[in-house]
Amino acid sequence: MKDTAHSAHRRSRGPGRPAALLLALLVTLGLSAGSTFAAAGGHGKAARPTVRVPAAAADAVAAMQPGWNLGNTLDAIPDETSWGNPPVTKALFDTVRAQGFRSVRIPVTWTGHQSATAPYTIDTAFLARVRQVVDWALADGLYVVLDVHHDSWQWIADMAGDHDKVLARFDAIWTQVSAAFRDEPRTLLFESINEPQFNNATDDRKTGLLNELNTSFHTIVRSSGGGNAGRLLVLPTLGCTPSQDLMDNLSGTMSALHDANLVATVHYYGWYPFSVNIAGGTRFDAASQQDMTDAFTRMHDTFVAKGIPVYLGEYGLLSWPDHTHPDAVERGEGLKYFEQLGHRARTAGVTTALWDPFSLLNRATLQWRDPALFAWIRSGWTTRSGTASSDRVFVRKSAPITARTLTLNPNGTAFRGLWQGGTPLVAGRDYTLSGDQLTLTASALTRLAGDRAEGVDATVQARFSRGLPWQIDVLGYDTPVLSDASGTTGSFTIPTRFRGDVLATMEARYADGGNAGQADWTPYQEFNRAFSPDYPGGRTVLTPDFLGALRDGAPVTLTFHYWSGAAVTYHVTRSGSSVTGTAS
Numbered sequence: 001m002k003d004t005a006h007s008a009h010r011r012s013r014g015p016g017r018p019a020a021l022l023l024a025l026l027v028t029l030g031l032s033a034g035s036t037f038a039a040a041g042g043h044g045k046a047a048r049p050t051v052r053v054p055a056a057a058a059d060a061v062a063a064m065q066p067g068w069n070l071g072n073t074l075d076a077i078p079d080e081t082s083w084g085n086p087p088v089t090k091a092l093f094d095t096v097r098a099q100g101f102r103s104v105r106i107p108v109t110w111t112g113h114q115s116a117t118a119p120y121t122i123d124t125a126f127l128a129r130v131r132q133v134v135d136w137a138l139a140d141g142l143y144v145v146l147d148v149h150h151d152s153w154q155w156i157a158d159m160a161g162d163h164d165k166v167l168a169r170f171d172a173i174w175t176q177v178s179a180a181f182r183d184e185p186r187t188l189l190f191e192s193i194n195e196p197q198f199n200n201a202t203d204d205r206k207t208g209l210l211n212e213l214n215t216s217f218h219t220i221v222r223s224s225g226g227g228n229a230g231r232l233l234v235l236p237t238l239g240c241t242p243s244q245d246l247m248d249n250l251s252g253t254m255s256a257l258h259d260a261n262l263v264a265t266v267h268y269y270g271w272y273p274f275s276v277n278i279a280g281g282t283r284f285d286a287a288s289q290q291d292m293t294d295a296f297t298r299m300h301d302t303f304v305a306k307g308i309p310v311y312l313g314e315y316g317l318l319s320w321p322d323h324t325h326p327d328a329v330e331r332g333e334g335l336k337y338f339e340q341l342g343h344r345a346r347t348a349g350v351t352t353a354l355w356d357p358f359s360l361l362n363r364a365t366l367q368w369r370d371p372a373l374f375a376w377i378r379s380g381w382t383t384r385s386g387t388a389s390s391d392r393v394f395v396r397k398s399a400p401i402t403a404r405t406l407t408l409n410p411n412g413t414a415f416r417g418l419w420q421g422g423t424p425l426v427a428g429r430d431y432t433l434s435g436d437q438l439t440l441t442a443s444a445l446t447r448l449a450g451d452r453a454e455g456v457d458a459t460v461q462a463r464f465s466r467g468l469p470w471q472i473d474v475l476g477y478d479t480p481v482l483s484d485a486s487g488t489t490g491s492f493t494i495p496t497r498f499r500g501d502v503l504a505t506m507e508a509r510y511a512d513g514g515n516a517g518q519a520d521w522t523p524y525q526e527f528n529r530a531f532s533p534d535y536p537g538g539r540t541v542l543t544p545d546f547l548g549a550l551r552d553g554a555p556v557t558l559t560f561h562y563w564s565g566a567a568v569t570y571h572v573t574r575s576g577s578s579v580t581g582t583a584s
Contacts, residue, residue: 061309064103067353075107075149103143109150120172147191160201182226191234192217242266267314275318277527300348314355328527332391342380385467394564413464452476454500489547493539507559518549
């Protein structure tokens with residue numbers, strides 16, 4: 001995955017010719033840089049279990065399900081810990097294996113550890129560290145996918161204008177990596193390049209350049225001998241995008257190579273408006289579901305149905321989960337996304353690798369940051385779970401309590417009833433079911449909400465015949481209250497009494513009806529990029545990017561939409577670097 005904010009990076013000259021010759025000698029003697037590095041650190045290479053890799057590529061990739069990404073680590077710029085994760089340990093892979101994963105993708109950015117001039121030598125210490133990390137994963141019986149990662153946008157993207165140098169440097173990486181890992185078992189796979197992209201080129205030129213890289217990668221690895229002669233090689237579409245035209249182009253490349261040990265790879269992060277919460281994409285609605293269905297259908301029809309395995313090298317949502325920011329994607333909507341993705345992947349016969357930069361597995365504690373979320377992801381590997389139209393029922397404090405209805409999504413299961421903890425709710429008295437319409441009665445909500453304190457007052461579970469129960473929170477709330485404010489384009493916050501409600505999105509329009517904000521193609525601005533709720537601080541933040549994009553002196557009407565259904569308007573005006581805000 002290409003990070004939205006790239007850290008500054010440095011380039012090293014590499015180890016120089018004497019060190020490169022030493023590395024070549026070690027490889028020739030069968031003393032890998034990884035084992036030498038490990039021995040020097042007192043860690044010797046761990047004994048490996050015998051993993052029977054199926055002969056057919058499709059069967060081997062099926063055995064890799066499910067997969068996990070060691071994101072923001074060896075791909076971090078400039079070094080392993082630069083993006084906030086601690087150094088990788090053997091215990092990390094022990095945990096990953098124990099949690100049910102069967103493969104790990106290890107993204108590597110080689111740029112800062114490779115000479116920028118010919119012969120483009122990779123630093124021996126870095127290559128040894130990569131080897132050590134790969135060995136630890138293999139020792140846990142995991143399949144491993146090793147790639148060329150952020151190099152794709154750092155310098156490979158310039159191939160159209162600097163063809164020979166870029167190709168030579170790319171070839172040099174795979175020549176050295178192939179030599180270093182040539183005797184590793186077939187549980188190690190090579191992936192030519194992550195999310196390839198090319199600057200200043202037509203679409204046809206881009207696909208031609210990618211075909212050239214994939215073909216050159218294939219030639220180098222296969223000609224290096226040893227285990228590389230039959231190693232599974234993973235080839236991406238342009239950008240790892242699962243569009244039909246790009247998958248057709250990749251299919252053509254693979255056909256021309258006449259190699260049964262090839263794997264296609266794409267990534268999937270959902271329908272963009274939902275993935276980041278922009279343009280009103282607050283729900284995993286019909287448009288989001290259709291986008292997912294179509295993507296996996298294309299993967300199946302283009303590759304799987306023809307005997308070519310697909311490795312979904314990354315999947316997730318672009319903005320959720322992220323423990324460093326308020327939730328851009330509503331939790332229940334996110335759970336429905338992951339539940340259905342598991343189903344679609346299984347139906348299509350696609351092996352998946354969860355992208356995890358830091359937000360899922362806490363690398364310091366080796367515990368899931370959100371165990372309930374991971375439970376949903378894990379359940380989706382093998383079965384379906386029932387869900388509902390929402391995981392929240394809001395009960396307004398200043399209004400009489402009335403019955404509330406949710407639409408069940410059984411997903412092939414059967415509804416078994418509602419529970420509060422270990423106590424079943426009574427059908428007919430506490431809830432009724434008509435078709436897929438589940439109604440919580442006014443009397444049940446009165447009991448569950450109690451004094452209707454702001455926030456979650458009670459939680460019930462809808463249970464189904466298989467899979468996980470669907471949690472429904474009952475929340476007390478009243479309409480949020482916003483107050484006048486003043487500030488600058490660099491710092492502006494709206495005093496907000498949320499009163500138990502939860503922000504869903506923000507609409508921004510000028511008086512003439514035009515869209516306001518940096519995303520000027522939609523009135524509904526991006527969550528956490530244009531605005532962000534600070535619930536503990538009692539404020540709503542408007543970001544400098546949003547405020548800086550406003551027309552000077554032009555009043556803007558903001559409409560804050562909340563998950564209860566409440567909508568509150570507010571007015572802001574930018575005058576130079578000053579900003580004033582007025583509550584309606």
